[in-house]
Each structure stands twice: as structure tokens, then as C-alpha cells.
Amino acid sequence: MTKFADIFFQDYVYQQEPDGSYRFDSTKSDFALRNKNECIDTIFNVLGQIYSNIITNYKLRLTKINCDIMALDQALEKYSRDVYGELRLKARVNHLHGISSAAKKNLLKYSDYGIKIDSTAPYIHRKASVLFYWLSILKPFSIDLPKDITPATKKQLGPALEFHNEYISYILIMAALHPFGMEIRIHDKFELFKDFLYELHFRCLSRSSLEFFLHTYIERSMESN
Amino acid sequence: MGDIYKREVDLMDENLFPPSSEYRRKVNPKECISSTVVKRNVSDEDIIAAVSKKMANSLGAVLND
Numbered sequence: 001m002t003k004f005a006d007i008f009f010q011d012y013v014y015q016q017e018p019d020g021s022y023r024f025d026s027t028k029s030d031f032a033l034r035n036k037n038e039c040i041d042t043i044f045n046v047l048g049q050i051y052s053n054i055i056t057n058y059k060l061r062l063t064k065i066n067c068d069i070m071a072l073d074q075a076l077e078k079y080s081r082d083v084y085g086e087l088r089l090k091a092r093v094n095h096l097h098g099i100s101s102a103a104k105k106n107l108l109k110y111s112d113y114g115i116k117i118d119s120t121a122p123y124i125h126r127k128a129s130v131l132f133y134w135l136s137i138l139k140p141f142s143i144d145l146p147k148d149i150t151p152a153t154k155k156q157l158g159p160a161l162e163f164h165n166e167y168i169s170y171i172l173i174m175a176a177l178h179p180f181g182m183e184i185r186i187h188d189k190f191e192l193f194k195d196f197l198y199e200l201h202f203r204c205l206s207r208s209s210l211e212f213f214l215h216t217y218i219e220r221s222m223e224s225n
Numbered sequence: 226m227g228d229i230y231k232r233e234v235d236l237m238d239e240n241l242f243p244p245s246s247e248y249r250r251k252v253n254p255k256e257c258i259s260s261t262v263v264k265r266n267v268s269d270e271d272i273i274a275a276v277s278k279k280m281a282n283s284l285g286a287v288l289n290d
Contacts, residue, residue, distance in 0.1 A: 005269075046272060174279065175276045193283065
């Protein structure tokens with residue numbers, strides 16, 4: 001079973017070594033693929049338990065997260081392409097045999113290709129912003145409301161109901177940052193938190209605006225100091 | 226050239242603002258946290274417990290009966 005800590009801020013599609021380099025599959029001379037099903041199962045397990053704990057704290061039910069697996073898979077694939085595109089190119093070019101180092105150097109002129117994240121080792125807030133972006137664009141998470149839900153319960157659910165996909169995405173990224181001793185502090189200010197989820201929900205935030213914003217709000221967590 | 230152009234101050238002018246000038250220095254630059262992050266070996270249970278605790282009040286104030 002894949003550990004949650006091994007899924008995020010790594011390439012979701014291809015296997016990487018602990019140092020971040022790519023693992024090649026000798027049978028097809030390309031990157032070895034990751035077991036995506038295991039990754040998705042682990043994400044559901046962790047997300048479901050965190051959401052359930054939060055909701056139970058408010059003495060509410062509705063602990064089940066609905067997810068469009070295809071949309072989540074696409075979001076994680078597109079996130080990996082944006083963040084690891086340059087690293088993938090570098091690994092593939094360096095793996096080529098029978099090509100001179102000058103030719104390889106020419107192939108690795110990254111700025112010629114218009115890659116979104118022009119770095120082989122982007123800052124963690126850049127990675128988080130791209131993940132937020134694709135989760136808000138493709139919206140994999142949804143909520144099924146029972147018919148007998150009361151207005152009081154709706155009010156209590158607040159942003160978890162109004163902007164369910166964005167709220168779950170926020171939890172997901174909080175969990176992804178935890179192994180790095182980092183956290184997002186937007187939810188500390190409730191009004192700001194709601195505004196942030198609103199902007200994400202209506203797709204008002206681009207990758208670059210999220211980068212600028214998250215740079216301020218992603219901090220080292222207290223327990224990691 | 227018009228008057229407006231002549232009055233412009235070139236912030237990159239080495240004579241007006243040498244490299245040591247405070248106009249070129251960032252005052253109290255924020256520590257670049259993201260470049261030094263180190264991944265820890267954390268179990269799924271630890272992640273669930275820690276994030277559940279951090280997000281405990283994320284739906285607003287807890288309403289007690």
C-alpha cells in the first residue's frame with residue numbers, strides 16, 4: 001500500500017527515486033509507471049478520515065466524500081505535467097544513448113519550449129499552487145445532500161457545503177504539506193478562508209496569482225520548529 | 226524628448242543608485258522557506274491526526290448544544 005507521504009510533491013504518473021530522479025523501465029526504455037490505483041485509494045482513505053473527523057467535531061453527519069475519479073486523475077496528471085515537465089525532459093534527454101553532450105545541451109534549452117513552471121526543482125508553494133489550480137478547474141469532489149437536510153445543518157456546514165470541492169482540495173493540500181513540516185494558514189482567518197474558497201470555486205485564480213498568494217500563507221508548521 | 230521623460234529617475238542608474246544603495250537592498254527579506262524543505266517519514270495516521278486537529282475549527286466557530 002502506498003503511503004500518503006509518498007504521493008504528493010512527486011510525479012503522480014511516473015516513478016521517482018527518493019532523490020527525485022526518474023526510475024527507468026528497462027523493458028520499454030522509458031520511465032516506469034506508478035500504480036495510480038494505489039495512490040487514489042490512499043488519497044481517499046486519508047481525505048475521508050480527516051473530513052469525517054472535522055465534521056464529527058461539529059456533530060454533523062455527511063461524512064462521505066463523492067469523487068469523480070477521472071477528474072481527480074486528470075487533475076493530478078496535469079499537475080505533474082506542469083510541475084515535473086522540465087525534470088522529465090531532462091531525464092529523458094540524459095537517458096538517450098549515442099548523442100553528443102553538445103546536442104543534449106541544445107535539446108535542454110528549456111526556455112525555448114514554453115514550459116509553465118520553468119524549473120527542475122520548483123518551490124513547494126509553486127507546486128501547491130498548481131495542484132490547487134487543477135483541482136479547482138476540474139472539480140473532482142462533490143457532495144450529495146440528503147433531502148431532509150435542515151437549514152441549520154446547511155449553515156453549520158458553511159464553506160464545506162458551498163465550496164465543497166475547494167474545501168476538500170484545501171484539506172488535501174494541507175495533508176500533502178504535512179510531511180514537509182509546512183502548512184497553509186488561510187483557514188485561521190475565517191472570512192479570508194471563505195473568500196479564498198469562493199475565488200477558487202469560480203476559477204478566478206490563475207497559477208501565477210496562486211503562487212504569489214500562497215507564498216505568504218504557506219509557512220513552517222509549529223511542530224516542525 | 227518631453228519634460229516628463231527628462232524628469233524620470235532611472236532606478237537602475239549605477240551613479241544615482243550604486244549596488245550598495247538601500248534602494249536596491251531588500252529590507253528584512255523573507256526567508257525563502259520553500260527552498261529548504263525536507264521531507265519527513267510520516268505515517269498516514271500522523272497526517273490524519275495532525276490535519277484533523279489543525280482544521281478542527283475550519284467551518285467557523287464550533288456550536289455546542
